[in-house]
Amino acid sequence: MLEVFLLAFALSMDAFAVSIGIGVKNKYFDTFLALKVGLFFGFFQALMPLFGYLSNIGLGSVIESLDHWIAFTLLSILGVKMLYESFGENIEEDIAKITNKLLLYLAIATSIDAMAAGFTLNLLQLNPYISMIIIGVVTYIFSFFGVYIGSKGGGFLEDKAEKLGGVILIGIGVKILIEHTLY
Numbered sequence: 049m050l051e052v053f054l055l056a057f058a059l060s061m062d063a064f065a066v067s068i069g070i071g072v073k074n075k076y077f078d079t080f081l082a083l084k085v086g087l088f089f090g091f092f093q094a095l096m097p098l099f100g101y102l103s104n105i106g107l108g109s110v111i112e113s114l115d116h117w118i119a120f121t122l123l124s125i126l127g128v129k130m131l132y133e134s135f136g137e138n139i140e141e142d143i144a145k146i147t148n149k150l151l152l153y154l155a156i157a158t159s160i161d162a163m164a165a166g167f168t169l170n171l172l173q174l175n176p177y178i179s180m181i182i183i184g185v186v187t188y189i190f191s192f193f194g195v196y197i198g199s200k201g202g203g204f205l206e207d208k209a210e211k212l213g214g215v216i217l218i219g220i221g222v223k224i225l226i227e228h229t230l231y
Contacts, residue, residue, distance in 0.1 A: 051172050051223070052179045054216055056186035059165055061213025062130065062158040063089035064190040068205055070146055071198020078199070081146065086192035088151040092159040094184025100166025101176050116228030119168035123221030126161045130214030134207040165217070171224050 067085050074081065162183065169176035197205060 049174055051220060052174050052182050053186070055165060055172075055179070055220055056183040057190075058127075058213040058216035058220065059093055059162045059183055060089075060187040060190040061209045062161065063093060063155075063187050064194040064209045065134075065205075065207070066154050066158055067191040067194025068198035068202055068209070071195040071200075071202070073146065074195075074199050076199060077196055082192045082195035084148075085151060085195050086188040088155040089158060089191040090184045090188030092155040093162050093187035094180045096159040096163040097166025097169060097176075097180050097183060100163045101169045101180075104167045104170055116171065116225050119171055120221040120225035122164045122167060123217045123224070126164055127214040127217035127221065129161070130210045130217065134210035134214065168224065171228070
């Protein structure tokens with residue numbers, strides 16, 4: 049169960065960083081915007097792992113002996129990607145006007161890594177559908193508060209959130225690899 053919350057936390061860091069950037073664009077906290085950002089990001093972070101999980105079911109028997117290596121590789125690549133991106137430019141420079149279309153694009157973009165992580169859900173000790181709900185709810189909460197923090201001048205937290213998320217994803221990948229190769 050702890051792994052699911054750590055995975056949810058790590059996957060939500062991209063959305064959290066983008067939410068801070070959205071909040072920075074507003075001088076005052078907008079509750080409706082924060083709710084909408086949380087819903088967009090939370091929904092797609094919950095939905096995308098389903099695609100990865102279902103593709104793994106279809107290939108499960110074929111790659112069963114390699115699944116821990118694949119999980120380790122995918123989570124490590126995602127973690128390194130997040131670490132790399134944390135040194136890039138802040139998102140608020142790319143956002144001109146916050147529309148539903150923009151939120152849709154941002155929600156999909158920040159949840160692509162969740163699709164790859166969904167491939168690993170069968171290796172965790174919890175129902176994958178419950179895992180997806182946990183991922184969505186955690187992302188919703190972080191996204192809502194990201195808008196709040198950004199509106200209060202917390203733009204400096206964007207890169208730190210992505211760095212922490214990247215390290216956690218790599219850690220989960222290493223844990224899965226160790227558990228499946230040593231036991």
